Amino acid sequence: MREEALLLTSAGSVDTANLTKVLRFFGVPCRHVTIEEFLSCASENHPNAPKTKLLCSASAFLQLIAGPDESSAANRHWQKHLHSVFVYGANDADALKRLARILARDDEAGIEVVKQCDRDLVVSDQMDEFCSAMAGLRIPASSKANGSICSVTTTATPGATSIVSAGSGAIFLKVDYENVPVFLSASSSIIDLDATLAAGIFDIRDYVSSALPIVLYIKWAFVGTCWSSTEANACLIIDDPLLKPTHGLVDFRELLSLMKSHRFSTNIAFIPWNWRRSSSEIVRLFRENPENYSISVHGCDHTRAEFGGSDRQRVYWKAKQALERMNRHESKTGIRHDRVMVFPQGVFSQEAMRALKHTDFVAAVNNDTISVDPHFSSMTISDLWDVAVMSYDNFPIFTRRYPWEGVENFAFDILLGKPAIIVIHRDYCSDHCRRLINFVERLNALKRPLKWRSLGEVVRRSFRQREIAPGMVEVEMYGTEMRIENRSERRKRYLLRRRESVPSGIKEIRAGSAKVDFHSTEDCVGFEVDLDPGEKTLINIRFHDLAVAARRNDKFSYRASTMLRRYLCEVRDNYITTTKSRLADFVSR
Numbered sequence: 001m002r003e004e005a006l007l008l009t010s011a012g013s014v015d016t017a018n019l020t021k022v023l024r025f026f027g028v029p030c031r032h033v034t035i036e037e038f039l040s041c042a043s044e045n046h047p048n049a050p051k052t053k054l055l056c057s058a059s060a061f062l063q064l065i066a067g068p069d070e071s072s073a074a075n076r077h078w079q080k081h082l083h084s085v086f087v088y089g090a091n092d093a094d095a096l097k098r099l100a101r102i103l104a105r106d107d108e109a110g111i112e113v114v115k116q117c118d119r120d121l122v123v124s125d126q127m128d129e130f131c132s133a134m135a136g137l138r139i140p141a142s143s144k145a146n147g148s149i150c151s152v153t154t155t156a157t158p159g160a161t162s163i164v165s166a167g168s169g170a171i172f173l174k175v176d177y178e179n180v181p182v183f184l185s186a187s188s189s190i191i192d193l194d195a196t197l198a199a200g201i202f203d204i205r206d207y208v209s210s211a212l213p214i215v216l217y218i219k220w221a222f223v224g225t226c227w228s229s230t231e232a233n234a235c236l237i238i239d240d241p242l243l244k245p246t247h248g249l250v251d252f253r254e255l256l257s258l259m260k261s262h263r264f265s266t267n268i269a270f271i272p273w274n275w276r277r278s279s280s281e282i283v284r285l286f287r288e289n290p291e292n293y294s295i296s297v298h299g300c301d302h303t304r305a306e307f308g309g310s311d312r313q314r315v316y317w318k319a320k321q322a323l324e325r326m327n328r329h330e331s332k333t334g335i336r337h338d339r340v341m342v343f344p345q346g347v348f349s350q351e352a353m354r355a356l357k358h359t360d361f362v363a364a365v366n367n368d369t370i371s372v373d374p375h376f377s378s379m380t381i382s383d384l385w386d387v388a389v390m391s392y393d394n395f396p397i398f399t400r401r402y403p404w405e406g407v408e409n410f411a412f413d414i415l416l417g418k419p420a421i422i423v424i425h426r427d428y429c430s431d432h433c434r435r436l437i438n439f440v441e442r443l444n445a446l447k448r449p450l451k452w453r454s455l456g457e458v459v460r461r462s463f464r465q466r467e468i469a470p471g472m473v474e475v476e477m478y479g480t481e482m483r484i485e486n487r488s489e490r491r492k493r494y495l496l497r498r499r500e501s502v503p504s505g506i507k508e509i510r511a512g513s514a515k516v517d518f519h520s521t522e523d524c525v526g527f528e529v530d531l532d533p534g535e536k537t538l539i540n541i542r543f544h545d546l547a548v549a550a551r552r553n554d555k556f557s558y559r560a561s562t563m564l565r566r567y568l569c570e571v572r573d574n575y576i577t578t579t580k581s582r583l584a585d586f587v588s589r
Helices: 016-025 035-042 058-065 073-081 093-104 128-134 208-221 252-262 280-288 312-333 350-357 381-385 407-416 434-444 455-460 556-588
Strands: 005-009 030-034 052-057 082-088 110-115 121-123 148-153 160-166 169-177 180-185 232-239 266-270 293-297 337-341 363-366 389-392 395-399 420-424 450-452 464-469 472-476 481-485 492-499 506-511 524-531 536-543
Touching: 005 016, 005 035, 005 058, 016 030, 016 208, 016 381, 030 035, 035 058, 052 058, 058 082, 058 093, 082 208, 093 148, 093 169, 093 180, 121 208, 128 208, 128 407, 148 160, 160 208, 169 208, 180 208, 208 407, 232 434, 232 455, 252 280, 252 293, 252 434, 280 293, 280 312, 293 312, 293 455, 312 337, 312 350, 337 455, 350 389, 350 395, 363 455, 381 389, 395 455, 407 420, 407 434, 420 434, 455 481, 481 492, 481 524, 506 524, 524 536
Parallel strands: 005 030, 005 052, 052 082, 082 180, 232 266, 232 420, 232 450, 266 293, 293 337, 337 363, 363 395, 472 492
Antiparallel strands: 110 148, 121 160, 148 169, 160 169, 169 180, 389 395, 464 472, 481 536, 492 524, 506 536
């Protein structure tokens, strides 16, 4: 029997819809019951039923615990068949205070109201299994977090643990009540996953109280039911560098030494226009260290908005030309490239995404998630919480972040099941990479260990899965390639699905060298793969070519201006930027 969440509804409980959205996002079935229905069910004897996970508002929970007397069957059910309870404040400070006093057995317990922008929040380092990657982190106060938050202040209480604290109070705590763990969130609301973000970026610092408690609880309470990732994958990307001994402030030999001693990997977002220009010394360095260095595709010519146009023929040809150049580079140097697109300046269009899908790219990786198309003006929180953004012709954008967005954002991405993809530019290496190493060490210190891989392998291994029956696993695929492995000791059947609104565009699906039959529904394709213990395979989805005109050459003026742009950028990187950095370092001494 699959676990389900019970949502206790009552008058004034306004966040039930948002709770339902979050549960469904993680694949957890839920059922709404009234207090009367819950007490009625509690009086029935179901000895083999899984223990109940209950979610409700503070006012609803007060009504529940005030209901049955100590000798009733319902109260015996409470102690024997209730796994845990998640309770949220629901903007009712009075009910929250009364409940906190009952749970903590402290008549002096109170509620402190503080501005979100005034208070750093600290996640407990005493509950690693519950807090996962977020354990022990300090989350800085955010100036964008509007309004106030409530925190529960209480004297030391046996069995009570502060999970997320704000100064002397807690916005999320665990209390044992009648031998049942009760998780009390002082948040006035539950995050709305349908809310839109105009910038297309989710920052956990702006939503700690409404998002973190419910996500932590669901990932812990429904660990055997909800979608999860098999591992936490990570990769560092540096945009633009030529494969020369040094490019600007990037020294490839120095960086390799740092990767080996501090356990991380680096992908170079390589500009295909430079395919003839890699030095033999650095080519050998990359070939001999594939576990540390990899390269991806950074545009084609790296001109402004070259993948931001609506001309299907143009962007399709540019995508094909980019891969042709990368293939020539691979033939010339022996360095294999990841068929992953990193858009120049982050600019892309819907047509560009369609072009990548039909030219053998596996995925795109980008900071920006909003296309230049006028009808794409925002993203929902649900879109951004997903393993990859799938809003553009069902071709994935895996999001990446800068180090200054904070370790807490990478940790929350990992908690959601997303990979940790870091991006820096050449100037971030100005101090011999000391800032970079400091950040990498903080990432490696997270309680969820990271698997540092090439960017292509990060994409292939980023999917979500859940076991729906013994020996049967449901998997959602994102990139056009996925590497899956049966790490159990028994044969398993994998039911794979991938969102696809135009199944007729699929040329074939393969598992290893074998062609796989697939079926389609209105918005996805599905197929099955059986794997023996220890067996792994590469799933590959190939799409038909687009029906557009053949290749066309760029005008001489465009080629000349592109060449000039590339060389001027190198002058900037290798001379102007480095000189400014040395001067700044000299002045600071």
